[in-house]
Each structure stands twice: as structure tokens, then as C-alpha cells.
Amino acid sequence: MPCRGVADPAQLKLSFGVRQEYNDNIFFDATDKESDFITTGIFGVDLGYDTERLQAHAIGHWEGYTYADNSDLDDVDQDYRITLDYRFTPRLKGGLSGAYIRDFRRDRETESTGVVLENEERTRYEVETSWEYLLSEITALNLFVTYWDDAYKRDPTFREEYRDLQTYGGNIGLTHALRVFHRPTYGRVNFGYYNYNYKFNETDYYYLNIGFSSEINETYTLLLDVGPRYTDNTYVVTAPALAKETSRDWGGSGRLSLAYAGEKTNWEAALSREITASSGQNQAVELTEASFDWRHWFTWEWRGLLSLRYFNRDGERNDPLLDDIDKDTFVANPRLLYRFTQDWSLRGSYYYTWQKDHEEDTTTERNQMMIELVYNWPVLE
Numbered sequence: 001m002p003c004r005g006v007a008d009p010a011q012l013k014l015s016f017g018v019r020q021e022y023n024d025n026i027f028f029d030a031t032d033k034e035s036d037f038i039t040t041g042i043f044g045v046d047l048g049y050d051t052e053r054l055q056a057h058a059i060g061h062w063e064g065y066t067y068a069d070n071s072d073l074d075d076v077d078q079d080y081r082i083t084l085d086y087r088f089t090p091r092l093k094g095g096l097s098g099a100y101i102r103d104f105r106r107d108r109e110t111e112s113t114g115v116v117l118e119n120e121e122r123t124r125y126e127v128e129t130s131w132e133y134l135l136s137e138i139t140a141l142n143l144f145v146t147y148w149d150d151a152y153k154r155d156p157t158f159r160e161e162y163r164d165l166q167t168y169g170g171n172i173g174l175t176h177a178l179r180v181f182h183r184p185t186y187g188r189v190n191f192g193y194y195n196y197n198y199k200f201n202e203t204d205y206y207y208l209n210i211g212f213s214s215e216i217n218e219t220y221t222l223l224l225d226v227g228p229r230y231t232d233n234t235y236v237v238t239a240p241a242l243a244k245e246t247s248r249d250w251g252g253s254g255r256l257s258l259a260y261a262g263e264k265t266n267w268e269a270a271l272s273r274e275i276t277a278s279s280g281q282n283q284a285v286e287l288t289e290a291s292f293d294w295r296h297w298f299t300w301e302w303r304g305l306l307s308l309r310y311f312n313r314d315g316e317r318n319d320p321l322l323d324d325i326d327k328d329t330f331v332a333n334p335r336l337l338y339r340f341t342q343d344w345s346l347r348g349s350y351y352y353t354w355q356k357d358h359e360e361d362t363t364t365e366r367n368q369m370m371i372e373l374v375y376n377w378p379v380l381e
Helices: 107-113
Strands: 010-023 037-049 052-065 073-089 092-103 121-134 140-152 164-179 185-198 200-217 220-236 243-261 266-277 285-299 302-315 325-339 342-359 364-381
Touching: 052 092, 107 302, 107 325, 185 285, 220 266
Parallel strands: none
Antiparallel strands: 010 037, 010 364, 037 052, 052 073, 073 092, 092 121, 121 140, 140 164, 164 185, 185 200, 200 220, 220 243, 243 266, 266 285, 285 302, 302 325, 325 342, 342 364
């Protein structure tokens, strides 16, 4: 007789890695470039419990780095996260996640927000929850709510020190399957609200987007969301005298994307426009982003990836102590991944960052070359 099989839903995965980087402009300065070699040690732990209805994970990630010529910048970035997802009924599922992050290097945020940050200590607390309820076989209701708090430790004489940020808000959306075009097509309605609160600046942002997503054929998917947005700004002017001012503005927001899913190649091109307040800014801005992501499997061992981003961030403060924001940022990040085995991998990557500051009339560039070796150890799975 065969032996009984036992499946334990508990999981424990450890990851170890080392990264060597060359950066030709570590302070992202337009006129005084300084290059350096940076060596980083990586350690991660993922403790999980996965069943058909429940997925729970506690994740920790540490990156300790040392500079060859600027040892005063040496430090350890820390990232701790807890995620919990549960399906209560066949129609209802919900999730909750929290994060505590203490970091100095935030190069990865440039690719997602267009904000280039210096080596400055930041502490972030973040909580998110998301829910989905199936009203019928063809209609779903979605709810997403988030809160985060960014606090910077900095020199008090820094010219634009007022960048600590508290944000809360969310989105409620309705998706309905449409019987048109003889292809899977879904109508979409999303209403959202966000509050961005800096020390001397608070913005309330409302938007309503109406659109659809449709599978053009077996490989292409088109998505379009568009609609009006409204902002209510309250900010303190510090000079020539302390005073509070308000401004209100109507505009448009939305997203257009085209995605391709083939046997070995996936890519997505997108264009979006919204009001956002990214970490490291001094105010909310109108952000226009064009993006392209490409992924190709050459063989089981070799995979190529490419990310392109172009951001335009526009914000205006009538305050001589806080600069207006009018910047264009371009980021290119090609990567090549090689898997020796299921657990060992080697990655080479290149980052090119270009930024035009129209207020200061400066152009800044940075080149980063990295090679990274990672081992993933499934201790328990």
C-alpha cells in the first residue's frame, strides 16, 4: 500500500546575495560629479502560511552597503512587511498589509515616481487594505484604502526641509463584464480620494475615472480609464509674512495601456496622468508618466528585462523658501538574468537617470552598473 502524503502549508524561505555597483554620480549633482564603487550584502527571510483560503506572510529584507571612498555613507536599509489575504466566501475576499521601512538609498523609487533622492535617512510606516466582492457572475466591487507616514532625519539647515509626508486615501471601483466586441471586455468605474499632508501644504485630491479593458485578441489587451479630477490646496506662505492661502483646480486624469502576452515575450506600454505626492517632494504635483516594460525568456536559464520611464512633475508654490517643481525625468533600466539552478541566479543591470530641472535650468545625469549574485534557500516548503 502507498504511504500517505502530507502537505504542510507553512513555508520558510531565506535569500542571500551580494551586489557590486559602480555609480558615476552618487550625489546626483549637476556640476560636481563624484563616482564610487558600492558593495552590498543582501539577506531576506519570508515566513509564510498558505492554504486555499488563507495566505499569510512575514517578510524581512536587509541590505548592508559600504562605499569604497565615502565610508560615511555606509549603512543598512531595512524593510519589514506583514501581509494577510483571506477568502471569506466564494464571493468575498479581503487583504491587509503593513510595512515598516528604514532606508537611506532609494534608487528604486526613481523608476516608480521620478523623484531622485539623496542618501538621507527616511522612516516609513505603511498600512493597506483591499477587498473584492462579487455582486454577480459578471460584476465585481473593489475597495482599496491606504495610509503611510514618511519622516526624514536631516540637517536642520537644509533649505527644503519640510518634506515629511502623511498620506491617506483610497479607491472604490466597479467592474462589469460587457457583451460587446465578441471578446472578453469589462466596463470600469473608479472613484478615489487622497489627502497629501506636508508640514506647510495640504492637498485633497478627488477623481472619477470611467473606462474599459478588452482583450483585442489572444495576446493583446487594451485598457482605458479617463475622467475629471479636482484638487483643493491649502498651504502656508512663509515670506514676506506668515499667511495661509488656498487654491482649487479642475483637470483630467486617467490611464491608457496596451499589453502583449506571448509565449516567451511580455510587454506593456502605458500613459497616465494624476495628482500625487511622492516621498522627498515638498508638495503635491501633477504627474504625467509614459512607461514601457518588456520581458523575454531566451531559454530557461536566460531572461532579459527592460524598463523605460519618462516623468513630468509640475507643482507651483508662491513661496521663496520652497522651490516650485517643474522637472522632467527619464529612467532606462535594462537587465539580464541567468539562472544556474532553481535557487542560484546572477543578474547584471544598468541604470541611466536623466533629469531636467526647468526651475533651476540644470540637467543632471547618472550611470549605474550592477552585478548581483543571489541564492534562495527553501528551508521549508
